[in-house]
Amino acid sequence: MRHNLDAVGIGEAEWRDRWEAARWLLSADGESGKRFGNETIRVSPDGEVTIKLPTPLTRLANAAHGRYALVSRLRFSHRGGEWVERVQTNRAVAYRIHYDVQRGRWYLTASWQIPPTPALPLATALGGGVIGVDMNADHLAAWRLDTHGNPTGNPRRFPYDLTGSTPHRDAQVRHALTRLLRWAQTQGVRAIAVEDLDFTADKTREKHGAKRRFRQLVSGMPTGRLRSRLTSMASAFGITVVAVDPAYTSRWGAEHWQQPLRSKARKTTRHDAAAVAIGRRAQGHPIRRRTAPPPQHRIDGAGHRTVQAGPGTLGREETRRRVPGPRTRSVPPGRGPKAGDQRPQNRSGHAAECESANGLESDSASRNGSSTLGASETLSPII
Known part of the structure; x- marks a missing residue:
């Protein structure tokens, strides 16, 4: 030049x-x-x-x-x-x-350089438990869950203030997420479960009608900002972020977990219970708790210990369907949901009378000199 x-x-x-x-x-x-x-x-x-x-x-x-x-x-x-x-x-x-x-x-x-984040399998990330996080308009409600889906310790809340200028709001969000990730590191947890929220199409008047206060609350929640910041910051801390379906987490969490986790020294809020529900859903467990067994001398002594469905059962999050038929033991012969199969009752002589495929029914009937009867007619209920 x-x-x-x-x-x-x-x-x-x-x-x-x-x-x-x-x-x-x-x-x-x-x-x-x-x-x-x-x-x-x-x-x-x-x-x-x-x-x-x-x-x-x-x-x-x-x-x-x-x-x-x-x-x-x-x-x-x-x-x-x-x-x-x-x-x-x-x-x-x-x-x-x-x-x-x-x-x-x-x-x-x-x-600066951004190293590639290694993709961990979900089972490996959830090996040390998970922290369920419920995002709200003014704080993050978090609770740690063990590998079995049980909440351990006390819930944590990380507040932030979204009033003021844009730099102030960004600083508040970053400060809350930094404290959350550092607490996760101290707990030895490598996975954080959050809701996959998207209010871009759910804050209109056509969706919520005249609920102006609720629309303002939804619009003020920094879901996109929190999610993007949490993803970028968690990769630097070596923590995996698991996004779950947000359907009914707050409602079912309050119904099944808020009251059982409340004590004199701990006041569990609806948001804390929602964090437990989010963490259980990330682990593949149903949100509903185990049903307590019935009292003694009601159904088979102590009854079934649990009615909780397994993680692979379809429809486990749905409402239980009512079983048709009477609910008492005083059922006439041939009636009830299991009238044709009395094997679960473990009665004497049942196997010899029900194994018709091997010819046992016909042999028994010929010895007694009578015709073959159905299982519901042969066995009468024990009152």
Whole structure:
């Protein structure tokens, strides 16, 4: 360019400025674990820039510990939220300070590497339990569940304030998610279950009618922001995020878990119970609790210990259908849901009278001199 100034269309003085500006730069690679991710060029979340001066230039320092603080504050318009997340968690960020001759401005560029997140199988992620998280308009309700779907310990709540400016709201969301992920690390859990909420089409007047307060509440919930921030921040902590179906989690959680988990020292809210329901659904367990056995001397002594369906049973989350027929033991012969099969009752002589495929029925009938009868006619109920 120096030998072709006419072709470029610039003068020698302008070329000299560009040549010097190309050498007016300062760059420093970041290091994870250092304060704000870089020890040489340190940039705080509020935009303050300080530079660590070498030993011969420490006399020029205007800040503590031999650092030089710039008067101007900076801000990042592009991916500013991701930069703040890395700075607050002390992850490595590389900076480069350079001068733009054409605009006459100094610029600071931040860069970092995002390593690929390894995809863990769901069974491996849920091996140490799961933390169910219920997202609300002003807080996150979380509860840890063991591998069997039972809540352990006490519920945790991470509040945030969504009033004020946009940077304040973003900072509140990041602070709440950071505390949630750090608590998950201390608990040794590698999976967090959240609801797959999407209110883009569910906050209209046609959906909720005249419920203005409810529409305002739904519109104020930062579901998209929380989900995107939680996904990016959880990958850095090595935690898997499991999205579950949000259908009836709050209703069934309050119905089956709120009252049993309440005690004198702990007041369980509806949101805490919803967190338990979300965690159980992520693990593949039904939300309903085990039904207590009936009292003694009612049905077969103690009755069945549980009526809980297995994880692979279809329709386990649906309402139980009513079994037709009478509910008492005083049933006439040939009536009831299992009138033709009395084998579960384990009565004497039942196997010899019901095994018609082997010819036992005909042999028994010939010895008694009578015709073959059905199982419902041969066996009469025991009163």
